[in-house]
Amino acid sequence: xxxxxxxxxxxxxxxxxxxxxxxxxxxxxxxxxxxxxxxxxxxxxxxxxxxxxxxxxxxxxxxxxxxxxxxxxxxxxxxxxxxxxxxxxxxxxxxxxxxxxxxxxxxxxxxxxxxxxxxxxxxxxxxxxxxxxxxxxxxxxxxxxxxxxxxxxxxxxxxxxxxxxxxxxxxxxxxxxxxxxxxxxxxxxxxxxxxxxxxxxxxxxxxxxxxxxxxxxxxxxxxxxxxxxxxxxxxxxxxxxxxxxxxxxxxxxxxxxxxxxxxxxxxxxxxxxxxxxxxxxxxxxxxxxxxxxxxxxxxxxxxxxxxxxxxxxxxxxxxxxxxxxxxxxxxxxxxxxxxxxxxxxxxxxxx
Amino acid sequence: xxxxxxxxxxxxxxxxxxxxxxxxxxxxxxxxxxxxxxxxxxxxxxxxxxxxxxxxxxxxxxxxxxxxxxxxxxxxxxxxxxxxxxxxxxxxxxxxxxxxxxxxxxxxxxxxxxxxxxxxxxxxxxxxxxxxxxxxxxxxxxxxxxxxxxxxxxxxxxxxxxxxxxxxxxx
Numbered sequence: 039x040x041x042x043x044x045x046x047x048x049x050x051x052x053x054x055x056x057x058x059x060x061x062x063x064x065x066x067x068x069x070x071x072x073x074x075x076x077x078x079x080x081x082x083x084x085x086x087x088x089x090x091x092x093x094x095x096x097x098x099x100x101x102x103x104x105x106x107x108x109x110x111x112x113x114x115x116x117x118x119x120x121x122x123x124x125x126x127x128x129x130x131x132x133x134x135x136x137x138x139x140x141x142x143x144x145x146x147x148x149x150x151x152x153x154x155x156x157x158x159x160x161x162x163x164x165x166x167x168x169x170x171x172x173x174x175x176x177x178x179x180x181x182x183x184x185x186x187x188x189x190x191x192x193x194x195x196x197x198x199x200x201x202x203x204x205x206x207x208x209x210x211x212x213x214x215x216x217x218x219x220x221x222x223x224x225x226x227x228x229x230x231x232x233x234x235x236x237x238x239x240x241x242x243x244x245x246x247x248x249x250x251x252x253x254x255x256x257x258x259x260x261x262x263x264x265x266x267x268x269x270x271x272x273x274x275x276x277x278x279x280x281x282x283x284x285x286x287x288x289x290x291x292x293x294x295x296x297x298x299x300x301x302x303x304x305x306x307x308x309x310x311x312x313x314x315x316x317x318x319x320x321x322x323x324x325x326x327x328x329x330x331x332x333x334x335x336x337x338x339x340x341x342x343x344x345x346x347x348x349x350x351x352x353x354x355x356x357x358x359x360x361x362x363x364x365x366x367x368x369x370x371x372x373x374x375x376x377x378x379x380x381x382x383x384x385x386x387x388x389x
Numbered sequence: 390x391x392x393x394x395x396x397x398x399x400x401x402x403x404x405x406x407x408x409x410x411x412x413x414x415x416x417x418x419x420x421x422x423x424x425x426x427x428x429x430x431x432x433x434x435x436x437x438x439x440x441x442x443x444x445x446x447x448x449x450x451x452x453x454x455x456x457x458x459x460x461x462x463x464x465x466x467x468x469x470x471x472x473x474x475x476x477x478x479x480x481x482x483x484x485x486x487x488x489x490x491x492x493x494x495x496x497x498x499x500x501x502x503x504x505x506x507x508x509x510x511x512x513x514x515x516x517x518x519x520x521x522x523x524x525x526x527x528x529x530x531x532x533x534x535x536x537x538x539x540x541x542x543x544x545x546x547x548x549x550x551x552x553x554x555x556x557x558x559x560x
Contacts, residue, residue: 044502045503045506046419046423046505047413047522060435199442234445237453283449
Protein backbone atom coordinates (compact mmCIF):
# COMPACT_ATOMS: atom_id res chain seq x y z
CA UNK A 39 0.00 0.00 0.00
CA UNK A 40 2.89 2.36 -0.64
CA UNK A 41 2.07 5.58 -2.42
CA UNK A 42 2.41 9.29 -1.74
CA UNK A 43 -1.18 10.53 -1.98
CA UNK A 44 -2.85 9.09 1.08
CA UNK A 45 -5.81 10.83 2.59
CA UNK A 46 -4.05 10.69 5.93
CA UNK A 47 -0.60 12.14 6.41
CA UNK A 48 -0.44 13.13 2.78
CA UNK A 49 3.20 13.94 2.14
CA UNK A 50 2.68 16.19 -0.86
CA UNK A 51 -0.23 18.09 0.64
CA UNK A 52 1.71 18.70 3.87
CA UNK A 53 4.63 20.07 1.89
CA UNK A 54 2.38 22.40 -0.12
CA UNK A 55 0.78 23.66 3.09
CA UNK A 56 4.23 24.24 4.55
CA UNK A 57 5.33 26.41 1.63
CA UNK A 58 2.05 28.34 1.68
CA UNK A 59 2.46 29.02 5.36
CA UNK A 60 6.08 30.08 4.89
CA UNK A 61 5.13 32.44 2.07
CA UNK A 62 2.34 33.89 4.16
CA UNK A 63 4.77 34.58 6.98
CA UNK A 64 7.34 36.10 4.67
CA UNK A 65 9.82 33.26 4.83
CA UNK A 66 11.49 32.24 1.61
CA UNK A 67 14.89 31.50 0.16
CA UNK A 68 14.98 34.93 -1.54
CA UNK A 69 14.60 36.94 1.67
CA UNK A 70 17.78 35.38 2.98
CA UNK A 71 19.77 37.04 0.22
CA UNK A 72 19.05 40.45 1.77
CA UNK A 73 20.44 39.32 5.09
CA UNK A 74 23.56 38.02 3.35
CA UNK A 75 24.34 41.35 1.60
CA UNK A 76 23.86 43.31 4.82
CA UNK A 77 26.44 41.18 6.52
CA UNK A 78 29.17 41.91 3.94
CA UNK A 79 30.03 45.44 5.14
CA UNK A 80 30.50 44.19 8.68
CA UNK A 81 32.81 41.42 7.54
CA UNK A 82 35.54 43.85 6.43
CA UNK A 83 35.62 45.55 9.84
CA UNK A 84 35.60 42.19 11.54
CA UNK A 85 38.63 41.02 9.53
CA UNK A 86 40.80 43.89 10.77
CA UNK A 87 39.88 43.27 14.37
CA UNK A 88 40.49 39.55 13.98
CA UNK A 89 44.00 40.17 12.68
CA UNK A 90 44.87 42.26 15.71
CA UNK A 91 43.36 39.75 18.07
CA UNK A 92 45.27 36.88 16.52
CA UNK A 93 48.61 38.42 17.59
CA UNK A 94 47.44 38.59 21.18
CA UNK A 95 45.99 35.10 20.96
CA UNK A 96 49.25 33.62 19.60
CA UNK A 97 51.25 35.20 22.45
CA UNK A 98 49.02 33.80 25.16
CA UNK A 99 49.06 30.29 23.70
CA UNK A 100 52.82 30.06 24.23
CA UNK A 101 52.14 30.04 27.97
CA UNK A 102 49.40 27.52 28.75
CA UNK A 103 47.76 28.13 32.10
CA UNK A 104 45.53 25.99 34.20
CA UNK A 105 42.52 27.75 35.62
CA UNK A 106 39.95 26.41 37.94
CA UNK A 107 36.55 27.87 38.53
CA UNK A 108 33.93 26.05 40.51
CA UNK A 109 32.86 23.04 38.49
CA UNK A 110 35.14 23.66 35.51
CA UNK A 111 38.77 22.62 35.34
CA UNK A 112 40.65 23.43 32.13
CA UNK A 113 43.95 24.23 30.53
CA UNK A 114 44.26 27.10 28.07
CA UNK A 115 46.16 25.83 25.10
CA UNK A 116 46.20 26.03 21.33
CA UNK A 117 44.48 22.66 21.00
CA UNK A 118 41.01 22.89 19.49
CA UNK A 119 38.07 21.08 21.04
CA UNK A 120 36.69 18.50 18.64
CA UNK A 121 34.21 16.68 20.86
CA UNK A 122 32.36 16.65 24.15
CA UNK A 123 32.04 13.43 26.12
CA UNK A 124 29.29 13.40 28.71
CA UNK A 125 29.46 10.81 31.50
CA UNK A 126 26.24 10.27 33.43
CA UNK A 127 26.06 7.86 36.32
CA UNK A 128 24.87 10.02 38.59
CA UNK A 129 27.17 12.07 39.10
CA UNK A 130 27.50 13.81 35.76
CA UNK A 131 30.58 15.17 34.02
CA UNK A 132 31.29 16.71 30.63
CA UNK A 133 34.74 16.33 29.13
CA UNK A 134 35.91 18.64 26.34
CA UNK A 135 38.25 16.62 24.13
CA UNK A 136 41.01 17.95 21.88
CA UNK A 137 42.03 16.71 18.46
CA UNK A 138 44.76 14.54 20.02
CA UNK A 139 42.14 12.75 22.16
CA UNK A 140 43.27 14.39 25.40
CA UNK A 141 41.02 16.12 27.88
CA UNK A 142 41.06 19.90 27.75
CA UNK A 143 38.49 20.57 30.43
CA UNK A 144 36.05 18.78 32.69
CA UNK A 145 32.79 20.29 33.82
CA UNK A 146 31.25 18.84 36.99
CA UNK A 147 27.57 19.15 36.23
CA UNK A 148 25.94 18.50 39.58
CA UNK A 149 26.67 18.61 43.31
CA UNK A 150 27.57 14.93 43.43
CA UNK A 151 30.14 15.50 40.70
CA UNK A 152 31.69 18.35 42.69
CA UNK A 153 32.45 15.88 45.46
CA UNK A 154 34.87 14.03 43.16
CA UNK A 155 38.27 15.58 42.41
CA UNK A 156 39.06 15.45 38.69
CA UNK A 157 41.71 18.17 38.43
CA UNK A 158 44.49 15.66 37.81
CA UNK A 159 42.70 14.22 34.78
CA UNK A 160 43.26 17.30 32.63
CA UNK A 161 45.61 16.56 29.78
CA UNK A 162 45.07 12.81 30.16
CA UNK A 163 43.92 10.60 27.29
CA UNK A 164 40.12 10.70 27.27
CA UNK A 165 39.64 6.94 27.58
CA UNK A 166 41.82 6.84 30.69
CA UNK A 167 39.99 9.85 32.10
CA UNK A 168 36.64 8.13 31.60
CA UNK A 169 37.95 5.03 33.35
CA UNK A 170 39.29 7.13 36.24
CA UNK A 171 36.02 8.98 36.70
CA UNK A 172 34.03 5.74 36.82
CA UNK A 173 36.54 4.28 39.30
CA UNK A 174 36.30 7.35 41.55
CA UNK A 175 32.50 7.32 41.37
CA UNK A 176 32.63 3.67 42.50
CA UNK A 177 34.94 4.51 45.40
CA UNK A 178 32.63 7.30 46.43
CA UNK A 179 29.74 4.84 46.55
CA UNK A 180 27.78 6.02 43.54
CA UNK A 181 28.18 2.57 41.99
CA UNK A 182 27.38 -0.44 44.16
CA UNK A 183 30.17 -2.95 43.57
CA UNK A 184 28.19 -5.67 45.32
CA UNK A 185 25.50 -5.52 42.65
CA UNK A 186 26.28 -3.75 39.41
CA UNK A 187 23.61 -5.53 37.35
CA UNK A 188 21.34 -2.49 37.49
CA UNK A 189 24.10 0.11 37.36
CA UNK A 190 24.53 1.96 34.09
CA UNK A 191 27.11 4.48 32.97
CA UNK A 192 25.94 6.57 30.03
CA UNK A 193 28.70 7.93 27.80
CA UNK A 194 27.35 10.42 25.27
CA UNK A 195 29.65 11.69 22.55
CA UNK A 196 28.95 14.92 20.71
CA UNK A 197 31.26 15.96 17.90
CA UNK A 198 31.78 19.61 17.08
CA UNK A 199 30.27 20.63 13.76
CA UNK A 200 32.55 20.11 10.79
CA UNK A 201 34.88 17.59 12.42
CA UNK A 202 36.14 14.97 9.99
CA UNK A 203 34.94 11.39 10.16
CA UNK A 204 38.51 10.25 10.64
CA UNK A 205 38.91 12.20 13.88
CA UNK A 206 35.53 10.96 15.05
CA UNK A 207 36.42 7.37 14.28
CA UNK A 208 39.76 7.70 16.03
CA UNK A 209 38.11 9.00 19.19
CA UNK A 210 35.34 6.44 19.14
CA UNK A 211 37.76 3.55 18.62
CA UNK A 212 39.90 4.71 21.50
CA UNK A 213 36.96 4.73 23.89
CA UNK A 214 35.56 1.41 22.66
CA UNK A 215 38.92 -0.29 23.08
CA UNK A 216 39.14 0.97 26.64
CA UNK A 217 35.64 -0.38 27.35
CA UNK A 218 36.84 -3.82 26.26
CA UNK A 219 40.02 -4.00 28.28
CA UNK A 220 39.20 -2.01 31.43
CA UNK A 221 38.24 -4.04 34.47
CA UNK A 222 36.55 -1.00 35.98
CA UNK A 223 34.39 -0.34 32.95
CA UNK A 224 33.49 -3.98 32.43
CA UNK A 225 32.11 -4.08 35.98
CA UNK A 226 29.17 -1.90 34.96
CA UNK A 227 26.90 -1.68 31.96
CA UNK A 228 28.10 1.10 29.71
CA UNK A 229 25.68 2.78 27.33
CA UNK A 230 27.41 4.60 24.49
CA UNK A 231 25.29 7.14 22.66
CA UNK A 232 26.13 9.42 19.79
CA UNK A 233 24.31 12.76 19.86
CA UNK A 234 24.74 16.09 18.10
CA UNK A 235 25.35 19.73 18.94
CA UNK A 236 21.63 20.48 18.69
CA UNK A 237 20.92 18.10 21.57
CA UNK A 238 23.82 19.60 23.52
CA UNK A 239 22.53 23.16 23.12
CA UNK A 240 19.02 22.14 24.06
CA UNK A 241 20.27 20.30 27.12
CA UNK A 242 22.29 23.34 28.15
CA UNK A 243 19.24 25.55 27.81
CA UNK A 244 17.38 23.23 30.14
CA UNK A 245 20.40 22.95 32.46
CA UNK A 246 20.45 19.18 32.15
CA UNK A 247 23.45 16.97 31.30
CA UNK A 248 23.19 16.09 27.60
CA UNK A 249 23.32 12.34 28.30
CA UNK A 250 20.39 12.55 30.70
CA UNK A 251 18.54 14.80 28.26
CA UNK A 252 19.03 12.39 25.39
CA UNK A 253 17.98 9.24 27.24
CA UNK A 254 14.82 11.00 28.37
CA UNK A 255 14.03 11.79 24.75
CA UNK A 256 14.22 15.48 25.55
CA UNK A 257 11.00 15.30 27.58
CA UNK A 258 10.85 16.18 31.25
CA UNK A 259 8.43 14.74 33.78
CA UNK A 260 5.41 16.75 34.84
CA UNK A 261 7.36 18.22 37.73
CA UNK A 262 10.12 19.38 35.40
CA UNK A 263 12.66 16.75 36.45
CA UNK A 264 14.18 14.06 34.26
CA UNK A 265 14.21 10.33 34.92
CA UNK A 266 17.52 9.08 36.24
CA UNK A 267 19.76 6.76 34.23
CA UNK A 268 18.61 3.78 36.30
CA UNK A 269 14.93 4.65 35.90
CA UNK A 270 15.20 4.98 32.13
CA UNK A 271 17.00 1.68 31.66
CA UNK A 272 14.63 -0.17 33.96
CA UNK A 273 11.96 0.39 31.29
CA UNK A 274 12.36 -1.89 28.25
CA UNK A 275 10.13 0.29 26.06
CA UNK A 276 12.29 3.34 26.78
CA UNK A 277 15.41 1.39 25.89
CA UNK A 278 13.93 0.18 22.60
CA UNK A 279 12.87 3.70 21.70
CA UNK A 280 16.37 4.98 22.41
CA UNK A 281 17.82 2.32 20.14
CA UNK A 282 15.46 3.40 17.36
CA UNK A 283 16.35 7.07 17.72
CA UNK A 284 20.07 7.18 18.43
CA UNK A 285 23.18 5.22 17.60
CA UNK A 286 23.39 3.39 20.88
CA UNK A 287 25.50 0.54 22.16
CA UNK A 288 25.08 -1.18 25.52
CA UNK A 289 27.82 -3.36 26.91
CA UNK A 290 26.82 -6.25 29.08
CA UNK A 291 28.36 -7.29 32.35
CA UNK A 292 30.98 -9.94 31.99
CA UNK A 293 30.25 -13.47 33.11
CA UNK A 294 33.03 -13.06 35.65
CA UNK A 295 31.52 -9.94 37.23
CA UNK A 296 28.08 -11.49 37.54
CA UNK A 297 29.54 -14.69 38.98
CA UNK A 298 31.47 -12.62 41.52
CA UNK A 299 28.34 -10.79 42.64
CA UNK A 300 26.39 -14.04 43.06
CA UNK A 301 29.22 -15.77 44.89
CA UNK A 302 29.40 -12.84 47.29
CA UNK A 303 25.71 -13.11 48.09
CA UNK A 304 25.84 -16.90 48.51
CA UNK A 305 28.77 -16.57 50.88
CA UNK A 306 26.80 -14.16 53.03
CA UNK A 307 23.79 -16.47 53.01
CA UNK A 308 25.91 -19.48 53.86
CA UNK A 309 27.51 -17.59 56.74
CA UNK A 310 24.01 -16.90 58.04
CA UNK A 311 23.23 -20.61 57.96
CA UNK A 312 21.21 -20.77 54.72
CA UNK A 313 21.55 -23.88 52.57
CA UNK A 314 22.85 -22.50 49.26
CA UNK A 315 23.69 -25.79 47.56
CA UNK A 316 20.79 -25.56 45.10
CA UNK A 317 21.85 -22.07 44.02
CA UNK A 318 25.46 -23.17 43.65
CA UNK A 319 24.30 -26.06 41.50
CA UNK A 320 22.43 -23.63 39.23
CA UNK A 321 25.60 -21.60 38.77
CA UNK A 322 27.60 -24.52 37.42
CA UNK A 323 27.99 -24.14 33.63
CA UNK A 324 25.35 -21.40 33.59
CA UNK A 325 25.51 -18.92 30.73
CA UNK A 326 25.07 -15.15 31.15
CA UNK A 327 21.27 -15.28 30.74
CA UNK A 328 20.89 -18.04 33.31
CA UNK A 329 23.07 -16.11 35.73
CA UNK A 330 20.98 -12.96 35.25
CA UNK A 331 17.82 -15.00 35.98
CA UNK A 332 19.44 -16.46 39.08
CA UNK A 333 20.54 -12.96 40.10
CA UNK A 334 16.99 -11.63 39.85
CA UNK A 335 15.57 -14.62 41.78
CA UNK A 336 18.16 -14.37 44.51
CA UNK A 337 17.70 -10.65 44.83
CA UNK A 338 14.00 -11.06 45.49
CA UNK A 339 14.43 -13.81 48.04
CA UNK A 340 17.70 -12.77 49.70
CA UNK A 341 16.11 -10.89 52.59
CA UNK A 342 13.51 -13.58 53.22
CA UNK A 343 16.14 -16.32 53.20
CA UNK A 344 18.28 -14.42 55.63
CA UNK A 345 15.38 -13.63 57.96
CA UNK A 346 14.10 -17.23 57.90
CA UNK A 347 17.55 -18.55 58.68
CA UNK A 348 18.04 -16.19 61.59
CA UNK A 349 14.59 -16.96 62.92
CA UNK A 350 15.34 -20.68 62.84
CA UNK A 351 18.62 -20.08 64.59
CA UNK A 352 17.00 -18.09 67.36
CA UNK A 353 14.27 -20.72 67.86
CA UNK A 354 16.89 -23.42 68.16
CA UNK A 355 18.84 -21.32 70.64
CA UNK A 356 15.75 -20.54 72.77
CA UNK A 357 13.45 -23.58 72.65
CA UNK A 358 11.38 -22.37 75.66
CA UNK A 359 10.42 -19.14 73.89
CA UNK A 360 12.61 -16.72 75.85
CA UNK A 361 13.02 -13.30 74.28
CA UNK A 362 15.82 -13.58 71.62
CA UNK A 363 17.91 -10.45 72.20
CA UNK A 364 20.48 -11.60 69.63
CA UNK A 365 17.82 -12.19 66.97
CA UNK A 366 16.84 -8.54 67.15
CA UNK A 367 20.43 -7.47 66.51
CA UNK A 368 20.80 -10.00 63.70
CA UNK A 369 17.72 -8.62 61.95
CA UNK A 370 19.21 -5.14 62.08
CA UNK A 371 22.44 -6.42 60.58
CA UNK A 372 20.52 -8.23 57.82
CA UNK A 373 18.79 -4.97 56.94
CA UNK A 374 22.13 -3.22 56.54
CA UNK A 375 23.62 -5.89 54.32
CA UNK A 376 20.52 -6.47 52.22
CA UNK A 377 21.31 -7.54 48.69
CA UNK A 378 20.52 -5.11 45.92
CA UNK A 379 19.82 -2.33 48.41
CA UNK A 380 21.48 0.18 46.13
CA UNK A 381 19.25 2.83 47.62
CA UNK A 382 20.91 2.66 51.05
CA UNK A 383 21.89 6.16 51.97
CA UNK A 384 24.76 5.06 54.17
CA UNK A 385 26.88 4.09 51.18
CA UNK A 386 26.24 7.47 49.50
CA UNK A 387 24.66 5.80 46.47
CA UNK A 388 22.59 8.25 44.53
CA UNK A 389 20.31 7.95 41.50
CA UNK B 390 26.14 28.86 2.30
CA UNK B 391 23.84 28.77 -0.69
CA UNK B 392 20.56 27.03 0.07
CA UNK B 393 18.97 24.64 -2.33
CA UNK B 394 15.32 23.77 -1.77
CA UNK B 395 15.97 20.28 -3.09
CA UNK B 396 18.18 19.68 -0.06
CA UNK B 397 15.30 20.48 2.26
CA UNK B 398 12.85 18.35 0.26
CA UNK B 399 15.24 15.41 0.31
CA UNK B 400 15.35 15.58 4.10
CA UNK B 401 11.59 16.09 4.22
CA UNK B 402 10.73 13.06 2.11
CA UNK B 403 13.30 10.89 3.86
CA UNK B 404 11.82 11.61 7.29
CA UNK B 405 8.13 12.26 6.71
CA UNK B 406 6.94 8.70 7.24
CA UNK B 407 8.93 8.03 10.36
CA UNK B 408 8.05 11.32 12.02
CA UNK B 409 4.36 10.92 11.13
CA UNK B 410 4.30 7.42 12.55
CA UNK B 411 6.08 8.53 15.70
CA UNK B 412 3.66 11.38 16.31
CA UNK B 413 0.60 9.27 15.58
CA UNK B 414 1.71 6.64 18.05
CA UNK B 415 2.36 9.22 20.71
CA UNK B 416 -0.93 11.09 20.27
CA UNK B 417 -3.30 8.26 19.26
CA UNK B 418 -5.27 10.90 17.42
CA UNK B 419 -5.01 11.24 13.65
CA UNK B 420 -6.19 14.84 13.36
CA UNK B 421 -3.97 16.14 16.14
CA UNK B 422 -1.04 14.12 14.84
CA UNK B 423 -1.36 15.58 11.36
CA UNK B 424 -1.36 19.10 12.78
CA UNK B 425 1.71 18.38 14.87
CA UNK B 426 3.57 16.86 11.92
CA UNK B 427 2.86 20.00 9.91
CA UNK B 428 4.24 22.14 12.76
CA UNK B 429 7.32 19.96 13.16
CA UNK B 430 8.37 20.23 9.55
CA UNK B 431 7.55 23.93 9.49
CA UNK B 432 9.84 24.55 12.49
CA UNK B 433 12.52 22.50 10.80
CA UNK B 434 12.11 24.46 7.59
CA UNK B 435 12.55 27.75 9.46
CA UNK B 436 15.69 26.42 11.14
CA UNK B 437 17.03 25.10 7.85
CA UNK B 438 16.48 28.48 6.18
CA UNK B 439 18.34 30.35 8.90
CA UNK B 440 21.17 27.90 9.41
CA UNK B 441 24.46 28.88 7.78
CA UNK B 442 25.90 25.36 7.93
CA UNK B 443 24.39 22.08 6.80
CA UNK B 444 22.35 20.36 9.50
CA UNK B 445 24.43 17.33 10.34
CA UNK B 446 21.81 15.07 11.89
CA UNK B 447 18.47 16.17 10.47
CA UNK B 448 16.62 13.00 11.49
CA UNK B 449 17.57 13.32 15.14
CA UNK B 450 16.82 17.03 15.08
CA UNK B 451 13.38 16.42 13.58
CA UNK B 452 12.68 13.84 16.25
CA UNK B 453 13.59 16.34 18.94
CA UNK B 454 11.36 19.01 17.45
CA UNK B 455 8.56 16.44 17.37
CA UNK B 456 9.15 15.57 21.02
CA UNK B 457 8.97 19.23 21.99
CA UNK B 458 5.62 19.59 20.29
CA UNK B 459 4.42 16.36 21.85
CA UNK B 460 5.44 17.63 25.26
CA UNK B 461 3.22 20.67 24.77
CA UNK B 462 0.47 18.45 23.45
CA UNK B 463 0.56 16.23 26.52
CA UNK B 464 0.13 19.19 28.78
CA UNK B 465 -3.05 20.10 27.00
CA UNK B 466 -4.61 16.70 26.61
CA UNK B 467 -5.47 14.19 29.30
CA UNK B 468 -4.41 10.62 28.87
CA UNK B 469 -7.21 8.32 27.70
CA UNK B 470 -7.94 5.28 29.80
CA UNK B 471 -7.20 2.20 27.77
CA UNK B 472 -9.94 0.34 29.66
CA UNK B 473 -12.38 1.89 27.22
CA UNK B 474 -11.66 -1.05 24.95
CA UNK B 475 -14.22 -3.82 24.97
CA UNK B 476 -13.31 -7.30 25.97
CA UNK B 477 -12.24 -9.32 22.98
CA UNK B 478 -13.47 -12.64 21.84
CA UNK B 479 -10.48 -14.45 20.47
CA UNK B 480 -12.63 -16.78 18.45
CA UNK B 481 -13.82 -13.91 16.31
CA UNK B 482 -10.30 -12.97 15.36
CA UNK B 483 -9.52 -16.22 13.63
CA UNK B 484 -10.62 -15.10 10.16
CA UNK B 485 -9.08 -11.61 10.32
CA UNK B 486 -6.44 -12.29 7.70
CA UNK B 487 -9.00 -13.49 5.19
CA UNK B 488 -11.32 -10.58 5.87
CA UNK B 489 -8.48 -8.11 5.43
CA UNK B 490 -7.49 -9.52 2.09
CA UNK B 491 -11.08 -9.65 0.96
CA UNK B 492 -11.86 -6.05 1.85
CA UNK B 493 -8.62 -4.64 0.52
CA UNK B 494 -8.94 -6.55 -2.74
CA UNK B 495 -12.49 -5.46 -3.32
CA UNK B 496 -12.45 -1.84 -2.24
CA UNK B 497 -10.28 0.98 -3.45
CA UNK B 498 -7.87 2.59 -1.03
CA UNK B 499 -9.71 5.87 -1.27
CA UNK B 500 -12.94 4.23 -0.20
CA UNK B 501 -11.27 2.56 2.74
CA UNK B 502 -9.67 5.78 3.88
CA UNK B 503 -12.89 7.71 3.45
CA UNK B 504 -14.54 5.32 5.83
CA UNK B 505 -11.63 5.38 8.26
CA UNK B 506 -11.93 9.14 8.34
CA UNK B 507 -15.43 8.82 9.74
CA UNK B 508 -14.34 6.67 12.66
CA UNK B 509 -13.82 7.85 16.20
CA UNK B 510 -10.57 7.54 18.06
CA UNK B 511 -8.83 5.27 18.90
CA UNK B 512 -10.19 3.06 16.10
CA UNK B 513 -9.18 5.71 13.57
CA UNK B 514 -5.56 5.87 14.76
CA UNK B 515 -5.25 2.11 14.84
CA UNK B 516 -6.54 1.67 11.30
CA UNK B 517 -4.37 4.49 10.01
CA UNK B 518 -1.37 2.85 11.66
CA UNK B 519 -2.29 -0.42 9.94
CA UNK B 520 -3.20 0.75 6.46
CA UNK B 521 -1.31 4.01 6.08
CA UNK B 522 1.93 3.03 7.80
CA UNK B 523 1.73 -0.75 7.23
CA UNK B 524 2.43 -1.52 10.85
CA UNK B 525 1.97 -5.09 12.03
CA UNK B 526 -0.58 -5.86 14.73
CA UNK B 527 2.25 -6.60 17.11
CA UNK B 528 3.90 -3.25 16.42
CA UNK B 529 0.63 -1.39 16.90
CA UNK B 530 -0.04 -3.26 20.14
CA UNK B 531 3.43 -2.43 21.48
CA UNK B 532 3.36 1.20 20.47
CA UNK B 533 -0.19 1.92 21.62
CA UNK B 534 0.24 -0.24 24.71
CA UNK B 535 -2.87 -2.26 23.99
CA UNK B 536 -3.22 -6.03 23.81
CA UNK B 537 -2.65 -7.43 20.34
CA UNK B 538 -5.94 -9.31 20.49
CA UNK B 539 -7.75 -6.04 21.15
CA UNK B 540 -6.07 -4.41 18.17
CA UNK B 541 -7.10 -7.29 15.92
CA UNK B 542 -10.62 -7.16 17.25
CA UNK B 543 -10.91 -3.47 16.49
CA UNK B 544 -9.55 -3.90 12.98
CA UNK B 545 -11.78 -6.87 12.28
CA UNK B 546 -14.88 -5.15 13.59
CA UNK B 547 -14.32 -2.16 11.37
CA UNK B 548 -13.44 -4.21 8.31
CA UNK B 549 -16.60 -6.25 8.73
CA UNK B 550 -18.61 -3.03 8.86
CA UNK B 551 -16.90 -1.93 5.66
CA UNK B 552 -17.62 -5.20 3.98
CA UNK B 553 -21.23 -5.10 5.00
CA UNK B 554 -21.65 -1.52 3.91
CA UNK B 555 -20.20 -1.99 0.47
CA UNK B 556 -21.60 -5.41 -0.28
CA UNK B 557 -24.97 -3.77 -0.95
CA UNK B 558 -23.53 -0.97 -3.08
CA UNK B 559 -21.95 -0.93 -6.49
CA UNK B 560 -18.53 0.72 -6.67
